[in-house]
Amino acid sequence: MTNAITRGSQTTGTHDQVALICGRYGNDPQRMLDILRDVQDQYRCISRDAMQAVAIKTGLSQVAVEGVASFYAFLSLTPKGRVTIRLCDDIIDRFAGLDAVATAFEAALGITVGQTTADGAISLEYTPCIGMCDQAPAAMINDVVVTALTPEKARAITAALNDGRRPEDLIAKNFDTLTPHAQAAQMVKDNIKHAGAVLLGPVPDEAGLKNALVQNPAQIIDQIAASGLRGCGGAGFSTGRKWRFAAQTDDDRRFIICNADEGEPGTFKDRILLTERPHLLIEGMTIAARAVGAREGILYLRGEYVYLRPLIQEVLEERRTKGLLGQNILGVDGFDFDIRLQMGAGAYICGEEGALISSCEGLPGEPKTRPPYPVTHGYLGHPTVVNNVETFCHAARIMDRGAQWFFDMGSDGSHGTKLFSVSGDCINPGIYELPYGLSVRELLVMAGGEDAAAVLVGGPSGTMIARDTFDSKLGFDDLATGGAIVVFSSDRNILEIVEYYMSFFVHESCGYCTPCRVGNVFLQKAVGKFREGLANPADIAYLRDLSATIIETSRCGLGMTSPNPILSTLDSFPLVYAAMVKPPKDRMRATFDIQSAISDARVLAKRRSSIYDKDFSK
Numbered sequence: 001m002t003n004a005i006t007r008g009s010q011t012t013g014t015h016d017q018v019a020l021i022c023g024r025y026g027n028d029p030q031r032m033l034d035i036l037r038d039v040q041d042q043y044r045c046i047s048r049d050a051m052q053a054v055a056i057k058t059g060l061s062q063v064a065v066e067g068v069a070s071f072y073a074f075l076s077l078t079p080k081g082r083v084t085i086r087l088c089d090d091i092i093d094r095f096a097g098l099d100a101v102a103t104a105f106e107a108a109l110g111i112t113v114g115q116t117t118a119d120g121a122i123s124l125e126y127t128p129c130i131g132m133c134d135q136a137p138a139a140m141i142n143d144v145v146v147t148a149l150t151p152e153k154a155r156a157i158t159a160a161l162n163d164g165r166r167p168e169d170l171i172a173k174n175f176d177t178l179t180p181h182a183q184a185a186q187m188v189k190d191n192i193k194h195a196g197a198v199l200l201g202p203v204p205d206e207a208g209l210k211n212a213l214v215q216n217p218a219q220i221i222d223q224i225a226a227s228g229l230r231g232c233g234g235a236g237f238s239t240g241r242k243w244r245f246a247a248q249t250d251d252d253r254r255f256i257i258c259n260a261d262e263g264e265p266g267t268f269k270d271r272i273l274l275t276e277r278p279h280l281l282i283e284g285m286t287i288a289a290r291a292v293g294a295r296e297g298i299l300y301l302r303g304e305y306v307y308l309r310p311l312i313q314e315v316l317e318e319r320r321t322k323g324l325l326g327q328n329i330l331g332v333d334g335f336d337f338d339i340r341l342q343m344g345a346g347a348y349i350c351g352e353e354g355a356l357i358s359s360c361e362g363l364p365g366e367p368k369t370r371p372p373y374p375v376t377h378g379y380l381g382h383p384t385v386v387n388n389v390e391t392f393c394h395a396a397r398i399m400d401r402g403a404q405w406f407f408d409m410g411s412d413g414s415h416g417t418k419l420f421s422v423s424g425d426c427i428n429p430g431i432y433e434l435p436y437g438l439s440v441r442e443l444l445v446m447a448g449g450e451d452a453a454a455v456l457v458g459g460p461s462g463t464m465i466a467r468d469t470f471d472s473k474l475g476f477d478d479l480a481t482g483g484a485i486v487v488f489s490s491d492r493n494i495l496e497i498v499e500y501y502m503s504f505f506v507h508e509s510c511g512y513c514t515p516c517r518v519g520n521v522f523l524q525k526a527v528g529k530f531r532e533g534l535a536n537p538a539d540i541a542y543l544r545d546l547s548a549t550i551i552e553t554s555r556c557g558l559g560m561t562s563p564n565p566i567l568s569t570l571d572s573f574p575l576v577y578a579a580m581v582k583p584p585k586d587r588m589r590a591t592f593d594i595q596s597a598i599s600d601a602r603v604l605a606k607r608r609s610s611i612y613d614k615d616f617s618k
Contacts, residue, residue: 017042018053029058030380032068032362036075037345045079071364071510073127073346074303081116081123083161086140089126090265091500092423092486096136097150102126104151108158122161128348128504129265130304133423133486134191134430141167143306145187180311181275187307190272194446196417196433197409198397199273199390203280206324208399212287213332217247220291224395226403228415232390233259233351234458234482235557239391245375247292249383254294256285256337257379259356259388261302263348264459265504266484269419270389272431274301274308277393278315282339284392286329287399288385289337297339298360298379303346312341348508352556353386355510366510367556390419390483411437414475422447424456424487441470443485453490454573457481460501461561464494466572494576498565499527505562516559519550523566530580537581543570 021038025031035058039050046069048062055062069075087093087102105124106112116123132138135147144167146157160170168175171186178186195201212220225240246254258281262270273281285297301312316339319325329335347365349355354368357379368374378384387395394416398406406416414436420443423429427448434443440457444450456464457474458481465472465479472479488497502524511517526543529535547563554560570577 014043014047014049015053015056018050019057022054022057027057027059028362029060030360030362032058032060032065033072033345033359034343036065036069036072037343040075043079044082045076047077067364068362071347071366072303072344075345079116079120081121083121083142083167084123084125084140085157086125086127086130087113088128088130088132088136088138088140090129090133090136091497092129092133092266093136093138094500095424095492098137100151101137101149101154104154105158108155122158127304127346128507129263131262131268131271131302132188133266133268133421135189136423140304140306141170143309144168144171145307146170147188180314184275184308184311188271188275190276191430192272192276192433193422193428193430194432194434196435198406198417198433199277199280199393199419200431200433203277203397204400205279206283208396209283209286209324210330212290212399213330213335217291217293220287220399221247223403224291224398227398227406228403228410228413229391229394229398229406230414230476231387232394232418232482233388234264234462234480236476236480239387239395242375242387243288243291243385245373246294246383246385249376251383253296253382254292255379255382255384256288256292256294256297256339257353257356257360257384257386258285258297258299258392259351259353259386260305261300261344261351261356262388262482263302263304263351263508264461264482264484265501266421266423266456266459266486267482268421268423269431269483271305271308272419273389273393274305274312278312279319280393280396281389282315282319282325284394284396285339286324286337287395288387288392290335292383292385294385295336295338297337298342299339300342300344300350300356300360302350303344306343309341309343316341347510348504349510349556349558352558354556356386357384364510366512367558369555410435411473411475411477413477418474418481419483420474420481420485421483422449422485422487425449425452425489425492426487436475437473439471439473440465440479440485443474444470444487447485447487449487451489452487454488454492454494454497456484456486456488456497459484459486460504460565461557462564462568464497464565464568464572469572494569494573495527495531495580498569499524499531501565502527502562505558509558509562510556513553513555513559515550515553516555516562519546519554520559520562522546523550523563527566530577533580533582535577535581539581540570540577543567 022035025034039046051062051065055065113124132147137149138147221240221243229239230236260270325338327336342360344350350359350365352367355365359365374384374386376383409416417433417435420432440455457479506520506524509516543566547567550563551560
């Protein structure tokens with residue numbers, strides 16, 4: 001009876017506390033991700049009782065709440081430690097010494113990765129790229145980022161946490177007294193190696209916005225279109241055309257969304273803009289709102305950049321105080337626009353604009369079927385402009401200096417400057433702002449990566465090139481990239497890199513469509529056959545055929561680009577695959593590994609095979 005009473009009082013307490021959390025967001029089901037993040041922070045997990053309470057307050061079914069809670073990697077249905085250490089498991093971190101760091105944490109904590117200490121204090125786990133490739137190995141410790149890890153640092157961190165110090169105390173003793181910008185700077189280096197003329201050089205305050213206010217919306221869109229600005233996330237769609245489509249829709253409610261969910265492994269350019277140019281970003285979003293007639297905006301910040309949340313919130317509040325957000329901006333009657341910050345929770349797929357919109361709506365981050373497109377039917381079914389951080393920053397500078405100024409930089413079809421995130425086997429990893437049109441070789445010289453054997457342009461969804469194509473130009477008409485440039489020396493195993501990236505896509509698929517959910521698993525296993533020396537010539541054709549099927553039948557950009565690590569390395573490094581193809585033995589090809597095939601059967605049957613296990617009689 002006592003236990004039942006205790007459980008009942010605990011449930012009541014949980015419901016009361018969760019009700020308060022839901023109330024902070026107006027019990028709005030569209031704020032489901034915010035609600036669940038707060039529940040996770042308070043209880044270290046999202047329990048059945050908590051999901052039930054959320055469902056009651058938001059008017060949804062518990063199944064719907066669980067669908068969101070189970071979708072995002074940073075939300076957990078089982079308890080985590082009061083401190084969660086998430087080690088970045090990107091291939092760059094692995095090459096920089098992640099294994100030794102992980103081993104040091106495991107030894108110091110007395111657990112293995114994926115476990116929580118017996119006292120419930122600390123959990124240790126892996127997470128995909130957190131945007132710190134220029135200072136790997138790196139980790140998130142709750143909301144704090146630590147970089148350039150070594151085994152010695154891992155042991156010191158563990159000792160400090162065991163002594164009761166907060167993750168924030170690992171950064172600075174006076175952490176709480178620092179400004180949000182200083183806190184971010186203490187955690188993560190900007191690593192700006194080359195500041196260009198547009199984004200990272202001197203930027204006047206609000207010059208673009210003030211110029212936009214003396215023009216009508218059509219004139220603003222004409223300027224953006226004339227500048228040649230294209231989306232900087234990689235797809236390269238004309239920004240002016242996108243804004244014009246949204247402005248011409250017959251709807252009295254429109255939205256501006258900034259996609260700050262740069263989850264592509266090897267990309268960290270938006271991190272620098274969010275840190276050093278947050279006002280420029282918000283200025284660009286405000287100009288877009290003026291152009292398309294939007295009154296509401298959302299800045300979707302990836303969960304891995306939660307350390308920047310206080311800085312963004314401070315900037316938004318400062319701009320409201322100065323009349324740069326809110327009603328009658330800068331005294332212009334009827335120009336009303338404000339922005340809310342939406343945190344992500346660890347889902348690569350939310351970098352795709354349809355999935356991002358779903359996430360903003362309080363749903364699992366699953367892509368939406370197209371058509372219709374967001375510019376006509378986006379957030380909550382209304383016209384929505386989605387651009388990334390770099391694009392909005394460029395737009396603000398164009399309105400300051402003029403379309404021709406921007407158009408004259410770069411090359412034909414690729415105008416202006418581009419932020420390149422350079423990491424991997426080079427002397428000077430970091431951010432380079434350079435005009436479009438330079439060659440990969442020129443960038444490698446600047447970054448100290450002349451000895452590169454391979455370069456990944458645009459992250460795993462981009463292209464892996466070899467030395468014979470290093471003279472290719474970085475731009476939309478040659479080598480398009482969202483910004484990631486990952487350098488690999490001749491010491492690296494190409495197939496190891498490919499297999500890692502395929503495992504990444506398998507892990508990050510939303511699971512909605514079969515070609516992506518299943519096909520990428522088959523591709524990953526096929527690459528494993530090559531690494532194990534079990535492939536034959538027919539497997540090369542299999543890789544190409546299956547990749548084509550996945551690309552043609554997948555629902556969104558993840559599936560359409562996930563085979564790229566395989567396809568681009570087949571083209572650029574054919575001898576790597578050919579060298580792993582084994583000739584036939586006794587007219588038999590090594591296409592089938594019986595021991596591997598029956599391994600699962602052994603587990604299910606709970607016994608070994610009298611035919612295939614040589615030591616069965618022992």
